[in-house]
Amino acid sequence: MKELPSSLSGFIEEVETVDKTLLLLNRTGPEPLVELLSEAFENQSVSVEERQIPDGTDDLVCLIEDGAVVETTPFSTLKEAFLLVNVDRYRTGTRQSERGTFPDVLTGLDDVEFVVSGFPASTREKLLLIVVSRFIEYRALTAESGELHSTFQRLSRLDDEYGTERMYEWLGDSGVETHVYGVDDDPDVVSDLGLVVHDGTTEEYRRSWVVVFTPDGDAAMDSISPVGEDDVGYVALVAVEVGRNVWRSVWTYDVERVKRIRAYVRQRF
Numbered sequence: 198m199k200e201l202p203s204s205l206s207g208f209i210e211e212v213e214t215v216d217k218t219l220l221l222l223n224r225t226g227p228e229p230l231v232e233l234l235s236e237a238f239e240n241q242s243v244s245v246e247e248r249q250i251p252d253g254t255d256d257l258v259c260l261i262e263d264g265a266v267v268e269t270t271p272f273s274t275l276k277e278a279f280l281l282v283n284v285d286r287y288r289t290g291t292r293q294s295e296r297g298t299f300p301d302v303l304t305g306l307d308d309v310e311f312v313v314s315g316f317p318a319s320t321r322e323k324l325l326l327i328v329v330s331r332f333i334e335y336r337a338l339t340a341e342s343g344e345l346h347s348t349f350q351r352l353s354r355l356d357d358e359y360g361t362e363r364m365y366e367w368l369g370d371s372g373v374e375t376h377v378y379g380v381d382d383d384p385d386v387v388s389d390l391g392l393v394v395h396d397g398t399t400e401e402y403r404r405s406w407v408v409v410f411t412p413d414g415d416a417a418m419d420s421i422s423p424v425g426e427d428d429v430g431y432v433a434l435v436a437v438e439v440g441r442n443v444w445r446s447v448w449t450y451d452v453e454r455v456k457r458i459r460a461y462v463r464q465r466f
Contacts, residue, residue: 237279349379
């Protein structure tokens with residue numbers, strides 16, 4: 198296995214960001230909706246463009262990479278899951294997690310570094326990482342096996358946020374080996390969830406946001422096998438708090454990098 202970095206930030210730094218564009222085709226709705234999309238990515242390395250194409254599909258968002266369309270999502274789905282909701286939708290509700298409606302054009306923004314702010318600086322930027330976190334948890338839940346490792350800064354968040362609590366109740370009842378990490382500020386919170394609990398007080402416990410899923414049948418922790426047809430389902434999000442509720446982040450489907458992130462969490466937390 199390639200040597201692990203000295204900190205979680207190393208996983209972000211080793212990714213060579215790929216230029217990606219969100220292209221809205223044949224918009225039929227009002228201009229403010231496009232402005233919402235542009236504002237969501239105005240401080241990021243993702244371009245937002247709009248185009249009218251004769252005989253093309255109306256209100257379709259395309260993710261463009263290296264000049265090719267790699268993902269598409271109806272604009273209505275993107276609005277419902279991201280543009281017209283706030284962080285509380287995911288914290289207090291379970292609708293998106295139950296339906297699995299995570300826009301492909303968002304989850305397809307892998308291997309791109311994002312720096313996002315939460316409240317009070319922004320009410321929307323951090324939502325992107327929450328959507329991706331729920332997507333990874335949903336992938337694990339629907340796989341019904343494999344390993345999921347999630348860091349929470351404070352374990353009491355599993356009780357403070359209903360949507361989060363319900364997701365991890367479902368995971369605890371599933372065949373997924375689910376590990377949670379955080380400062381143990383309320384010992385009773387996770388006692389009945391069927392999770393493997395790791396507590397600590399180090400800087401990375403307090404300032405990391407990691408969600409990593411490896412599917413069943415994975416090789417040993419320190420072994421990286423060649424990528425093959427069975428290497429699907431791997432995904433990891435790594436975010437590090439670099440200021441007050443400001444997160445530097447990246448997510449990836451690269452099998453080797455996902456396994457290394459899992460190994461890092463297992464060994465360093």
